Amino acid sequence: MSSSPRTTGQDRLWSVDEHLEDILTAVRPLEPIELQLLDAQGCVLVDDVTVPVSLPPFDNSSMDGYAVRVADVAGASEEFPAVLDVVGDVAAGQADLVQVGPGQAARIMTGAPLPPGAETVVPVEWTDGGLGEGPVTGMRARAQAPEGAEGQVHVHRPAEARAHVRAKGSDVRAGDLALEAGTVLGPPQIALLAAIGRGTVRVRPRPRVVVVSTGSELVQPDEQLADGQIYDSNSFALTAAARDAGAIAYRVGAVADDADTLRATIEDQLVRADILVTTGGVSVGAYDVVKEALSHVGDEDEAGSGIEFRKLAMQPGKPQGFGSIGPDHTPLLALPGNPVSSYVSFELFVRPAIRTLMGLADVHRPRTTATLISGKALTSPKGRRQFLRGTYADGSVSPVGGAGSHLVAALAHADALIVVPEGTESVEPGTEVEVVLLG
Amino acid sequence: MSSSPRTTGQDRLWSVDEHLEDILTAVRPLEPIELQLLDAQGCVLVDDVTVPVSLPPFDNSSMDGYAVRVADVAGASEEFPAVLDVVGDVAAGQADLVQVGPGQAARIMTGAPLPPGAETVVPVEWTDGGLGEGPVTGMRARAQAPEGAEGQVHVHRPAEARAHVRAKGSDVRAGDLALEAGTVLGPPQIALLAAIGRGTVRVRPRPRVVVVSTGSELVQPDEQLADGQIYDSNSFALTAAARDAGAIAYRVGAVADDADTLRATIEDQLVRADILVTTGGVSVGAYDVVKEALSHVGDEDEAGSGIEFRKLAMQPGKPQGFGSIGPDHTPLLALPGNPVSSYVSFELFVRPAIRTLMGLADVHRPRTTATLISGKALTSPKGRRQFLRGTYADGSVSPVGGAGSHLVAALAHADALIVVPEGTESVEPGTEVEVVLLG
Structure with missing residues (x-):
């Protein structure tokens, strides 16, 4: 078909995979x-x-207890305890350590260095804690009972060399x-x-994503709708989705359908953008301002510069723009304006671009196959890869809402996209289908 | 056992489930x-x-095209087109709409309101776009070609009533x-x-989590280690983990082992804390400052006030503290200080507490069962629920590193916790084990 003049350039239908490959080839990981x-x-x-x-950087105790010599506690029992002289405390973080000689013990805390002369640690629970009244369950706080660092301790059990010692390295x-x-x-x-x-x-930093919605019909939420107006939802949804993908995202309010205003807005935003995303104005209408404003921005002498607008063999999301803009060749993705189209386009193209900028190896949403649960067959236009909204659970997927690209309510209840390939016009219930998990 | 004086109060061993239940019973979702x-x-x-x-709030066009009456395009073909007078444009966001009479067409953009008199929309691709030269692929921009909003259009195909119209509602x-x-x-x-x-x-806001590590041995990264010192890693790990759980997290640098300083630090931080997490100082040593500072902070006349320190039947993570502090009864979890103990304790207790504060229904990490792949049997102390670090893939799990609670390098390569129940002392390779997926 590419030999026909009717299918070259902007009139050719590009596949989803071709478009994605072009994006991922052009987008490079950010400088670390x-x-x-x-x-x-x-x-x-x-x-x-x-x-x-x-x-650890030094041998240290894994228990609160007493640092002793092995021979001094050999054969010790509750009935015949080893009685040792307590020569001081070894607390965590302590640098000047007491020396533990024969017949001596240093009271030692978890994480404290094993003092010189000591060969092993007996946990405090294996001793009388210096109180002379049978086994204890712990030490009294140093601040309340400073005498615990002196006197004698009865040890009730023997210990092997380097027991309760975490070795350096x-x-x-x-x-x-x-x-x-x-x-x-x-x-x-x-x-x-x-x-x-x-x-x-x-590390590679989080990419800064600037999201610009376009459309003279768009009104900010909480404002009053006049005739013919709708609320801007794309700039909110895609800003949230960009953050979800790992980016730092900036939402720019809706820009009216005026090419000069849009160009000025984008030039103004470039300073804080590692990637720009626009929605709306990319189709074949007479007021498609993104296409009008950005079709000729590139320096034609420089390869890879400028924005190219394409028709993709997909539904929703047929009209798409991609290229780079400004002195730093900042990547720009121009998505269609219907809420579902823009969201699906974001998932398929922008999210992988953001994750490529981050240097991640895994840039795509997970995919799986699932059994289609549906009251009727799904239909899909011939030659288009269709992405229907669905809910996935335990190996099954059910469609939510219809194919209409304006059905944002259904989108809000979906957690998966059902993929119907280009060559398939009808999918019967019970068929295995490919599913993109939106996570 | 609870009748024995040796096993009451702080000396009793609490189960993981008992401790978690006490936390989740006490922690309430934040005010919206x-x-x-x-x-x-x-x-x-x-x-x-x-x-x-x-x-949509009004009937609108799903295509760029012409709004017409059905009868006017009935039977139209490329050979015998319907020729209609173009009476103007209808752009998205437009309030004053042209009237479409018999024999007339309004050029209409995607999202624009269906003008009065029009019954259907024919896509621009089904027309000559007003140029009189056969089918076109789109409209010329209004700014470049204002004449597109007048003159005549040749329509090449009929359209049913309300074709390419998105109905209000x-x-x-x-x-x-x-x-x-x-x-x-x-x-x-x-x-x-x-x-x-x-x-x-x-909504319920994101909880503000203040993370305080304690220990006189702790030095900030990038500083020089002196004898007996180690780097503070817990405050970094748990701050990151708290954010990962959905919280706004504040890291407070390591506090030395001094009860007054710790109390003052915690009181100071209360103003920005929905929940406080400390690490270290909760065991049985003489310098366990968290226990010393917080054991008696509660108003004993007020139920649920104060911090209780417990021994849990788990490894790692035996010593734990939980309660509330300050005039607003801010929840506080006091975790042990070993890096692996504190991280595992965070996953088991703090993460569910944070997600409860957020009002989430699903507060726990996902769990699954997996086949143990290991060169040798895993051993676990009797009566303790053990959480070993592992890597999970495709229904199998392999241990990473040993059981030592200081093995932070192994933790950094794990993506799962292998759960060995209290009654099990040995797990043979090939056995099905419970696994917590760290995701």
């Missing part, structure tokens, strides 16, 4: 920056991180690989980075 | 507030929301239930609320 650990949550590490210091050793480049930083990864002393980390 | 739509993302709706205005009708109380507001729900004109919405 050094961020404070908690600012890097959800971001992708760009370098391997090596352990600079072994963890038993978690990680200096020089080990802590985290690989490409790791997404969640709470446990942040825990490890902090534990090895990394206060900042080099 | 009215929030801007995008500030309510991820929050739970507290009231049913009714549709105030039907969507076909999405939702005024008075319909838009969203039920309890709905979590994601992008599609925000789309619907905006579409029906709701700029603000009544």
Whole structure:
């Protein structure tokens, strides 16, 4: 068909996969920056991180108890306790440590360094805690009972060498690989980075997404509707969806259908945009201002510059624009204006673009197959890949609402998209269908 | 056992389920507030929301084309087109509409109101677009070609009544239930609320979580370690985990082991806390400052006031504190200080508490069963519910690292917790085990 003059350029129908591939080929991961650990949550590490210091950095006690020599507690029992002289306390964080000699014990806290001379730790529950009245369940607070750091302790059980001792380097050793480049930083990864002393980390930042809705019919929520007007929902939905994808998103209120205003708005927003998303104004009407304003913005001498408008073999979401704009060639996706079309287009094209900017390996929503539960066959236009809204549970999917791209109420009750391939015009109930899980 | 003086009060072992139940019984959902739509993302709706205005609010065109009378295009073909006088444009958002009489057509844009007199819409692709040169693929922009709104149009195909017309109320009708109380507001729900004109919405706010780590041995990352010191990782990990659970989280740097300082810090933080989380200082040592500072803070005349410290039949995470503090009875969870203990305790107790504050119905991590893949049997102390770190994939789970509660490196490579019940001391490879998916 591409030899026919009727199907070249803007009149050709592009497949969903062709369009997506063009977007993902053009969009590059953002340049990495050094961020404070908690600012890097959800971001992708760009370098391997090596352990600079072994963890734990020193032998330390895993229990509250007494640091002793093995021979001194050999054969100890409640009836025949080992009686040791308490030479002091070893608290966590303490640097000057008492020496534990034969017949001596140091009271030691969890995490405190094993003092010199000590070979093992007996938990406080295996002792009289220095009170001389049988086994105890814990120590009294130092502040209330400073005498606990002196006197004598009765030990009721023996302990092997290095019992209740966490050895230096038993978690990680200096020089080990802590985290690989490409790791997404969640709470446990942040825990490890902090534990090895990394206060900042080099990651790809969250992309800044600017969402601009267009349409002279659009009114902000809470305002009064006049004749012919509707509420702007796309700018809210896509800002929320961009955040959901991991971005920092800025909502720009609806812009009226005037090409100069739209161009000025976009140029104004470029300074805070890693990617721009517009909705509306991309179809074949006489007031399709996005197409009018952006069709000729590129420098034609520079490859990859400018916005191209296409018709896609999909429903909803046939008209789409994609390209780059401004001095930094900021990517711009121009989505159709119907609420369902724009949302589905976001899921299929913008979300993967955002996640590519973040440097994530996995940019797509999960997909699965499911059995279609429906009172009647689904119909789909020939030659179009159709994305119907559905609810998925336990391997089955049911359509919600109809195919109309204005059915935003049904969308709000869906958690999946049912994919009907280009070659299929009818899907019988009970058929296995492909499903995109919106999570 | 509860009749024995040795097992009452603080010495009794509490089950994981008992402790969790006490927390979830005490923690109440936060009072709702009215929030801007995008500030309510991820929050739970507290009231049913009714549709105030039907969507679409008026009959409108689903295509760019011409609004005509059915009889005028009956039998039209490319060879024998219907020739109609174009009486003007109808753009989206337009209030003053042209009247379409017999033999007339109004050029109409997607989303524009169906003008009076018109009965149906023919897409522009079914016409010559007024150019007199065969079928076109779209309209020229109004700004470039104002003559498109006048002259004549040749229509090449007939159209049934109300073809390409979206009927008023076909999405939702005024008075319909838009969203039920309890709905979590994601992008599609925000789309619907905006579409029906709701700029603000009544939800339970995100809880503000203050995370305080304690321990004189703790040093901030990027600082130099002295003898006996380690890096504070808990305050970073739990702040990240609290955000991950849906909260607004504030990290308070590590507090040294001094009861007065800790009490002052907590009192200072209360003003911005819906829930407080501390780590460390809850065990049986002489420097366990959280226990010392908070054991007697409650007003004993007031039920539910004060912090209770317990030993739980679990590993890791045996020592735990829970209660409320301050004039507003702010919930406080005191977790143990070992990094793995505090993280596992967060997952089991704090995350459900945060999600309860948010008013979510589903407060727990998903669980599943998986086949244990391991070179050797797992061992677990009798009478303790053990939570081992593991990696889960396709119905199988493999342990990562050992049981030690200081093994933070292994935690960073786990995505699941393997649950070994209280009555089980050994689990053979190939056994089905319960798994908590950390997602």
